[in-house]
Amino acid sequence: MGGVALSRLSLFLPSFAADYSGVCSCLFDLDFLVVMNDAACCTRNYVDYDEPRWSREKVTTLCSQLRTLDVVMGDEAGTIAKIVDAARSTSPRGIAVLGSPVPAITGMDTSGMAKEVEVLTGIPSIGFATTGFATYEQGIDRACRGLLKKFCSSPANRPRACRPGEPCEGDGREQPASPAPRPRVNVLGITPLDFGTVGTEHDLTSWLQNEGFEVGACWCMGFSLEDVRQTPKADVNLVVSAGALKAATTAEALFGTPFVVGLPCAGKQAAYVAASLRQAATSGSSAYALVGSESEGAGGNAGTDGNVGAGPQRANESALIVGDWVCASSLRSALRLEGWPGKITVASLFGKRPVFAGAEDAAIACERQLVDLVRNGNFSSIIGDPLLGRIPGARASRHVRLAHPALSSNLFEAEMLRYLTTDVSKLL
Amino acid sequence: MLRIAIYGKGGIGKSTTVSNLSAALAQRGLTIMQIGCDPKADSTLLLMHGQRIDSVLDTMRAHGDPALDDVVHKGHAGVLCVEAGGPTPGTGCAGRGIITAFEQLDELNAYGVYRPDVVLYDVLGDVVCGGFSLPLRGEHSDIVFVVTSGEMMAMYAASNIASAVERFKTRDYAQFGGLILNKRNVENEDEFVEQLARELNTEVVGTIPRSSDIHECEQRQCTVIEGAPDSTVAHAYETLVDAMLAKAAALGLGEVGSR
Numbered sequence: 001m002g003g004v005a006l007s008r009l010s011l012f013l014p015s016f017a018a019d020y021s022g023v024c025s026c027l028f029d030l031d032f033l034v035v036m037n038d039a040a041c042c043t044r045n046y047v048d049y050d051e052p053r054w055s056r057e058k059v060t061t062l063c064s065q066l067r068t069l070d071v072v073m074g075d076e077a078g079t080i081a082k083i084v085d086a087a088r089s090t091s092p093r094g095i096a097v098l099g100s101p102v103p104a105i106t107g108m109d110t111s112g113m114a115k116e117v118e119v120l121t122g123i124p125s126i127g128f129a130t131t132g133f134a135t136y137e138q139g140i141d142r143a144c145r146g147l148l149k150k151f152c153s154s155p156a157n158r159p160r161a162c163r164p165g166e167p168c169e170g171d172g173r174e175q176p177a178s179p180a181p182r183p184r185v186n187v188l189g190i191t192p193l194d195f196g197t198v199g200t201e202h203d204l205t206s207w208l209q210n211e212g213f214e215v216g217a218c219w220c221m222g223f224s225l226e227d228v229r230q231t232p233k234a235d236v237n238l239v240v241s242a243g244a245l246k247a248a249t250t251a252e253a254l255f256g257t258p259f260v261v262g263l264p265c266a267g268k269q270a271a272y273v274a275a276s277l278r279q280a281a282t283s284g285s286s287a288y289a290l291v292g293s294e295s296e297g298a299g300g301n302a303g304t305d306g307n308v309g310a311g312p313q314r315a316n317e318s319a320l321i322v323g324d325w326v327c328a329s330s331l332r333s334a335l336r337l338e339g340w341p342g343k344i345t346v347a348s349l350f351g352k353r354p355v356f357a358g359a360e361d362a363a364i365a366c367e368r369q370l371v372d373l374v375r376n377g378n379f380s381s382i383i384g385d386p387l388l389g390r391i392p393g394a395r396a397s398r399h400v401r402l403a404h405p406a407l408s409s410n411l412f413e414a415e416m417l418r419y420l421t422t423d424v425s426k427l428l
Numbered sequence: 429m430l431r432i433a434i435y436g437k438g439g440i441g442k443s444t445t446v447s448n449l450s451a452a453l454a455q456r457g458l459t460i461m462q463i464g465c466d467p468k469a470d471s472t473l474l475l476m477h478g479q480r481i482d483s484v485l486d487t488m489r490a491h492g493d494p495a496l497d498d499v500v501h502k503g504h505a506g507v508l509c510v511e512a513g514g515p516t517p518g519t520g521c522a523g524r525g526i527i528t529a530f531e532q533l534d535e536l537n538a539y540g541v542y543r544p545d546v547v548l549y550d551v552l553g554d555v556v557c558g559g560f561s562l563p564l565r566g567e568h569s570d571i572v573f574v575v576t577s578g579e580m581m582a583m584y585a586a587s588n589i590a591s592a593v594e595r596f597k598t599r600d601y602a603q604f605g606g607l608i609l610n611k612r613n614v615e616n617e618d619e620f621v622e623q624l625a626r627e628l629n630t631e632v633v634g635t636i637p638r639s640s641d642i643h644e645c646e647q648r649q650c651t652v653i654e655g656a657p658d659s660t661v662a663h664a665y666e667t668l669v670d671a672m673l674a675k676a677a678a679l680g681l682g683e684v685g686s687r
Binding site: 074104105106107108109111112113115116119 | 521523524526527557558559561562565567596598599600601
């Protein structure tokens with residue numbers, strides 16, 4: 001076996017939630033019949049490990065139970081017949097046909113199957129060419145964009161949110177002096193795979209309402225198919241995880257909805273996100289509500305009070321945050337805005353470097369790279385999933401445990417961070 | 429953008445036909461991308477004047493995450509040449525190879541960056557498995573043509589491909605555009621292929637005569653459009669291009685020149 005193959009070996013971390021689990025998680029609330037084209041094991045990954053809501057709520061999932069000859073002979077008709085039968089007995093509002101490793105190898109056409117199923121059942125159906133080779137955020141991405149394209153149409157003459165007394169863009173109408181308009185905001189990218197089931201979606205919607213926003217659809221927890229259809233009516237989309245980044249740009253291209261990337265964390269980061277949302281809603285321009293991606297510690301970052309134990313001795317400290325790109329970058333932004341003076345590096349095991357990444361931030365392609373980063377980084381603190389404590393060299397750093405279910409399933413549900421109710425300045 | 433898939437039995441002359449079509453279209457000022465879907469990775473040899481280009485799969489294996497410039501090469505008349513590539517004969521899975529190469533081209537946003545007016549897929553042989561049917565799918569192709577001669581096995585393969593397109597009609601796959609007769613000068617060849625077209629409820633959109641000019645230009649590693657532009661067979665390719673574009677337009681498919 002060559003070195004390339006061994007470099008992908010994971011010795012300390014488990015396998016991550018796969019793309020099909022990301023799709024399933026996104027569709028969970030929408031009364032879909034989710035069809036997993038697999039022998040059964042991928043279905044079990046989804047229902048037993050990756051989706052904590054599965055055991056608490058009833059959701060219709062069909063495992064096609066592929067067998068060797070089904071795959072070798074390309075028996076898609078048999079699977080389609082099973083789907084049609086299941087749809088007739090469960091009457092779902094939508095049907096999703098997913099792939100898994102073996103269908104991916106043989107080129108099973110999930111989109112084509114979904115089109116046939118839609119013709120046969122009359123139920124809106126979407127195929128997702130998931131493979132199990134990719135990680136969950138790519139599934140969230142596929143699902144979000146698939147839903148946008150399937151169920152959303154551009155609203156005619158959507159008026160832009162405007163300030164009192166100013167004419168509104170698009171219709172030339174004069175906004176009454178009072179009450180002040182409430183920009184409508186969709187939340188994009190909240191799933192249990194990043195945020196668990198500790199109530200972060202409720203924290204976010206309450207926070208938006210308290211900030212004076214009207215809450216649109218909360219993708220992908222606590223929303224309905226009707227909310228999905230209303231998505232284009234929003235003035236701005238708030239992206240809270242990397243899985244929704246492309247969906248936000250798609251919505252911007254299709255409906256002209258600007259987006260703000262940034263997870264609000266209690267304190268100044270939340271205020272920064274709120275201000276960015278207001279700005280985007282009125283200007284129509286997208287923005288990244290993230291600070292602190294510069295390679296050196298900000299120290300005296302403008303607008304910070306430096307109340308996180310800031311002092312000369314802490315300026316030499318450094319922290320590594322490992323997690324979803326948006327969550328981890330938002331946490332860094334929060335720490336920076338609260339005045340933490342040391343250097344903060346963000347690393348993610350999931351997805352390519354986004355445009356808002358800092359020069360020293362790292363997209364980790366395999367466990368070996370994470371081991372090297374931890375060993376060579378001399379970080380005083382590591383913020384990340386409890387399982388990261390297994391990484392060689394991690395014990396030399398203080399480990400701030402922040403559960404990431406896509407990595408550790410529901411093992412550490414109690415250690416999920418509620419970003420809007422936790423004083424992040426106390427993390428380090 | 430118009431996306432055309434060209435299928436046909438192995439050895440029937442697909443790559444020669446597709447390369448000449450690409451050259452003819454490019455000389456009309458259009459931006460053309462030709463994607464070879466054959467593990468041999470030799471579809472674009474005539475456009476590249478005999479120079480082999482690195483295939484998408486070989487580049488992925490060597491570099492992991494290739495850039496678009498690594499896999500797209502400019503050939504004669506600016507045709508954008510791509511070879512999907514595939515495994516060593518007797519190993520691996522050629523069908524999965526095509527899927528992987530297409531995924532990589534999507535990932536690199538090849539069409540968005542180069543914005544071709546016409547994409548031509550040169551697909552190996554018959555629709556033998558899911559991978560080789562990929563270029564037929566609606567997200568990749570608008571229209572499919574099949575190259576055949578009057579030989580029985582070539583017509584049998586053409587019939588299979590037409591059946592596959594018909595079978596997947598409810599899936600919004602590419603529409604069947606018709607047959608391209610690449611003559612081998614077998615007895616009653618025109619009648620045989622016309623008969624096949626009638627049975628498949630389609631038409632023969634063009635005929636390429638058997639010509640020594642093709643062989644001579646291949647020896648010089650160029651298309652007849654480039655090497656023998658005034659030849660009868662070059663005119664036949666030009667006529668074929670007109671017929672294919674007219675067929676696509678009649679079906680209301682991707683307008684050439686629209687981006």
